[in-house]
Amino acid sequence: MANIVVVGTQWGDEGKGKVVDLLTAGVEFVVRFQGGNNAGHTLEVDDRQFIFHIIPSGILYEDKKCLIGNGLVVDPGVLLEEMEGLEKSGITVGPDRLSLSEKAHMIMPYHKALDLAREAAKGKDKIGTTGRGIGPCYEDKVTRTGVRAIDLTEPDVLEAKIRTNLKEKNFLLEKFLGVSPLEAQPILDHYLAMGQTLAPFITDVSVELDQAVKAGKAILFEGAQGTHLDIDHGTYPFVTSSNPVAGAACAGSGIGPKQIHHVVGIVKAYTTRVGAGPFMTELEDETGNFIQEKGKEFGATTGRRRRCGWLDLVVVGDSVRLNGLDSMAITKLDVLSGLETLKICVAYEIDGQMVHQRPASLGKTALCKPVYKEMPGWKEDITAARKKSDLPAAALDYLSVIEEITGIPASIISVGPGRNDTIVVKTPGS
Ligand code: GDP
Ligand code: IMO
């Protein structure tokens, strides 16, 4: 069986959760490899909605193992809440179903405090982070002062780290950002208690995956965020603090690159973005409102209204290259039903020059004028389509343009939020 990586090709919220849930049927293991509870992955199964922030979207299948890789930053309180939420829905999550890498970094209360205070201090220049402490936690990982999951089980190590870190964090919080400092003891007590509950789940995820590979089991790697939010390749500094690109699946879970057989890029049939930053095809008009309302484009984590715009194939084209995409899953095609004319951005024009990659410079990006291909829309409701031939000719043309310009086939076409609202053209990796 093929090991598949699922990544977002735009600015997140492409429908990764839905596609991961769908593809989980064909694998035994589902692993997340980066990000944290800035992610919000929505699944609709049997008229019930689930939103996961940390736990991999494969958890609804009883016989699958879900793994939280070393590349994540994990807020243990949020993880425990998510486990309790599942328990209330009748889904028991024991160590046989879920593992947390001993090397994953823990989001601490001072990370959240710093994230929020820095954003407030930036005022109108803020990034619009989710306020979950993601950036400050990755900072500590890189400066080698972070708290890892394994530290929750070693009280002396945890205490020393919290006390040392707080000296610097409190100086920043109080003296530089003008907010209240935090006390070490309550944090220590709380994290030690959470560590006791989580201890049975804390494992070496790399070893688990290696055993899975050797036993011939299939693994699905669930990306979070999107390629243009990537810390290296995204619209810096309006990005997240991890690498959502497919290459990070290896480093963030502890496997080698030869174990990846297929990369699926999730492409929303239009574009959305939450938070600040460049958005070349943004629509601040009636059409943008139509897409926002029909697509129910509100953030699954923060509830913020998502900015909406036309499909940008320069953005998607960059993602084809950056992730080495083998196929695409095109989602939310149903949302476009009812629009008279559709536009697809096929290039940018900067001072009369045609450009086919998004520039790194924010100044140059601001000068990019989208070059659009206009196409007729379709009126029909397409949510009941289960094979390509059920789609109207205009929808098929829209898909063909995406495939032609990107040079990548669509393996999946999603026409609604439910597991079954899907056209599987070719099972990825088959
Ligand atoms: P993710 O972060 O990439 O997993 O995406 P989100 O869950 O944040 O946002 C995608 C939203 O679109 C969710 O509410 C999904 O239930 C919904 N969704 C996914 N695929 C489709 C689709 O094909 N059509 C419609 N109408 N909704 C979809
Ligand atoms: P999923 O996995 C959409 C955005 C935030 C902000 C920027 C930095 O559901 O696709 P952060 O809190 O990460 O430091 O915020 O990144 N962002 C997302 N936008 N979907 C996400 O995840 C996101 N995770 C972070 O809105 O602009």
Ligand code: MG
């Ligand atoms: Mg989301």
